[in-house]
Amino acid sequence: MSEPSPVGSGPIRATPASRYLLRPVTSGRITGGLWAERRRINREVSVPEAWDRLHEAGNFHDLELAAGRSDGAYVNELPFLDSDVYKWLEAVGWLLADPDLAAPLAERLRDQLAATAELLVAAQQSDGYLNSHFQVRFPGERFVQLDWGHELYCAGHLIQAAVAVHRAGGDPGVLAIARRVADLVVDTFGTEEGRIDGICGHAEIETALVELHRETGDERYLARAAYFLDRHGHGLLPDGRFGRQYWQDHTPIREAEAVTGHAVRQLYLLAGVADVYAETGDESLRRAAERLWAEMVATKTYLTGGIGAHHSDEAFGDPYELPSERSYCETCAAIASIMFGQRMLMITGEAKYADLLERTLYNGFLAGTSLDGQRYIYANPLQVRDDHVGTGHDQDYARVPWFHCACCPPNVMRLLASLEHYVALSADAGVALHQYVTGRWTAATAAGEVALEVTTDYPWDGTVRVTVADAPAAEWELALRVPSWADEVSLSVDGEPVDAAAVDGWLRLTRSWAPGAVVELQLPLDVRFTAPDPRVDALRGSAAVERGPLVYCLEGADHPGTRLDDVVLDPAAAAVDQAGPETIGGAVTLRLGGRRRPHPVGWWPYGSATGADEDRAAEPIPLVAVPYFTWGNREPGPMRVWVPTS
Known part of the structure; x- marks a missing residue:
């Protein structure tokens, strides 16, 4: 009997050796509803426009410099600009396999893909090295800035892009480029004499190498991915300004009891843990992944599925440190959570992973891009105060066409372009929707x-x-x-x-x-008023509104003349659904009962212990709640998910 063929044309492929209870389906196609519309806008607007955005931002210029095709200064001091091109390239790969892609746009994307591949071939050095930041700014310097250099991180995104393009059947040599990079990584790193014993400050190479192993059958890639996982937690990186936990180098993965540090780094690393387990059967890795996922969800995950409470280091906070106004919840972190959760769902078959996938997809992830597909948000708060003063920084609470640090927009593109692979899974017994x-x-x-x-x-x-x-x-x-x-x-x-x-x-x-x-x-889509965990100090006395998988919020645009800081929610009042073309994005909005407290004018903001006098003076008003993912698509203004109930 012949060996079964690998299954999966999306981001995860199941090999005959994969320890998956649920495997990728043979094919999938989204044809209608909310996600079909979001994917249409991604396909027709976001991905095509990104070609221009990446040229305007200098990403392609920097690769041209590395290829010796252009003159001038390197644009932008960030060391990971190549990865933005690669994430966009991955989105292009998935789109080229999309039967809904119009022929003229398909031809345009193929031309852009071919031009990008030609540029990468020209920029790649004879031994396979490819990184514009180091080739132009630090020529001859390789793999010595492993903490902040992002060389392996960029290599990982190139590999994932190459796999996508190859699986889409339109590869103009990108996989060969990526394999030369991967071969250099394999030959450069390890504990053997003469090699670099080191890890990257930003995880990504691990899961990429596993997928390249699945695509090519080359066992060296899997072995090197396992090596990188094993070497985390041995102090190979310096403390840095945030401590070794920032890049998960403070304790070995198998011994870690809690998710820590930079949220995207942590979850890309855990996706790699799940991938290496799936191909090796190392139960200690599976136990670590399950333990860390459970701790994250129980103590460090926002209602929207967002993760990462800290702005300064884009990191997890302490258990139950989940402030609304300063919720970081980077869009990339939501995507990392989805990628990790999909792998755990396939490994275990447990519905709880799909539950968090759903919550994050509809809320923490979908909020990261505007309804027109032309503007993005980096940090996703659960509250924006009245009279909020913006800073103009990438991490501010406003949707913009692009960022100085533009990691999120192409990340959104690649997930939306491959979303049909996150809906159904199969097993010998049957199909799981x-x-x-x-x-x-x-x-x-x-x-x-x-x-x-x-x-x-x-x-x-x-x-x-x-x-x-x-x-x-x-x-x-x-x-x-x-x-x-x-x-x-x-x-x-x-x-x-x-x-x-x-x-x-x-x-x-x-x-x-x-x-x-x-x-x-x-499925019942009754409105739910959700109470916070009492250990989340900032949310005591508040409630959030949910309907089905959607978290709702109040926006200033629906409450002219009312400060959202003064609003009180009445969960006892009936909630009324409203739908139609006049609602934002055609969404179902909610009419709720509430009160408006007098806005204090005095010099002392603290009242009585009970607040009874304040409640008696409150004025009844109707409230309008919109799906959280639609916020910020109208005029700038206040927003809140958690609303006081007294």
């Missing part, structure tokens, strides 16, 4: 190939209709995730109610399915 998105997915099971067509207006409507488009004449399992927020659901097959109880977050239906069979899942 873990996100509810309109489209078609094909999966290989032990019984044969299965094709599912999903129709839904989720998250605005709770009806999810799954049609079995094609199925083998044998039993197989259809598993549907029941979100942790859904108290009661109803299920029917071909119009007949089915009494099926969720077990560990999954509704599992096993039978011999006939093509044309229709399964309908009804």
Whole structure:
């Protein structure tokens, strides 16, 4: 019997050796609903415009300098500008496999891809080294600034871009470029005599090398990825201004009890941990990944799925240190959480990972780009005060066309371009639908190939209709995730109610399915008023509003003449859904009950212990809540997710 072929045309490929309970599906296509619209804008606006943005910002100019094709000064002092090009290139790769990509745009993107590949070939040195920052600014200096230099980080993003372009079937030699870089990394680093025993200050190379191993079958790449993981926590990097925990070099991964330091670095590292476990079966790595994910979610994750409380070091704070006004929640960190969570879902099959994926996708991630796809936000707060004074910094709370440090925009592009791979997974037993998105997915099971067509207006409507488009004449399992927020659901097959109880977050239906069979899942989209953990000091006495997977917020644009700092929410008042073309982005908005307290004018901002006098003076007012991901798309102004209830 021949060996099974690797499965997966997206960012994660399952090899015959992969320890996955759930594997990538054979193919997927998003055809309607919210995510189809977001992907259309990404495909038609964001990715094509990024070509110009990256030229205007100097990223391509710097590579031209490295290739000897241009004169002038190196633009921007940041050492990781090449990675922005590579993330955009990865998005292009996934888009070239998108059947909805219009022919003229496809031709344009292929031309840009070919021009970029030609530039990279010209810039790459004879031994495979490729990094414009060091080739131009520090010629001859290699791998000596491992703390801040980002050489391996940039190499990792180049590798991931090359894998995407190769899997899309339009590779003009990018994989060969990336392999030469990877071969240099393999030959340069290690504990063997004459090699550099070191790690990068920004994790990324680890998961990239594993995926290159999956794409090429070269075991050296997997071995070097495992080496980099093993060498974290041995003090190979200096303390730096934030301490060794900033780049997770303070304790070995297998011994770590808590996520620490720079949030993106931590979660890219953990994605690598999950990848190396999947290919090696090292249970100590799996235990570490599960332990650190659980600690992060329980004590350091915002309601939106955002992570990273600190601005100064873009890092996790202490347990329950989750301030709203200073919530950093970098868009890249949300993306890193999604990538780590997808891997843990595939490894364990546990629905809790898909629950956080959903929360982060619809809130912490989707807020990172504007509705028109032309503006981005770096840090995603849960509150912007009335009379907020901006600084004009990348990390300020405003959507802008590009950043001095533009890591987030192309990161958004590559995730949206590959999103169809984050919806359904397969196993020998059947197919698991873990996100509810309109489209078609094909999966290989032990019984044969299965094709599912999903129709839904989720998250605005709770009806999810799954049609079995094609199925083998044998039993197989259809598993549907029941979100942790859904108290009661109803299920029917071909119009007949089915009494099926969720077990560990999954509704599992096993039978011999006939093509044309229709399964309908009804999820309750009642408005929920969510209380914070009492250990989050900044949020005591407040509540947040949720509906389905969406977190809602109040915006000043909907409350003219009212300071949001003076608003009190009344959870006892009825919440009314409103939908239609007049709402922002066509979203379902909510009408809520509330009160407006008199704005203090005196010199002393503290009142009585109970606040009773203040409550009696409050004026009843209607409140309007909009999905958090839509905030900041109108005029600048205040916003808040957590609202006082007394």
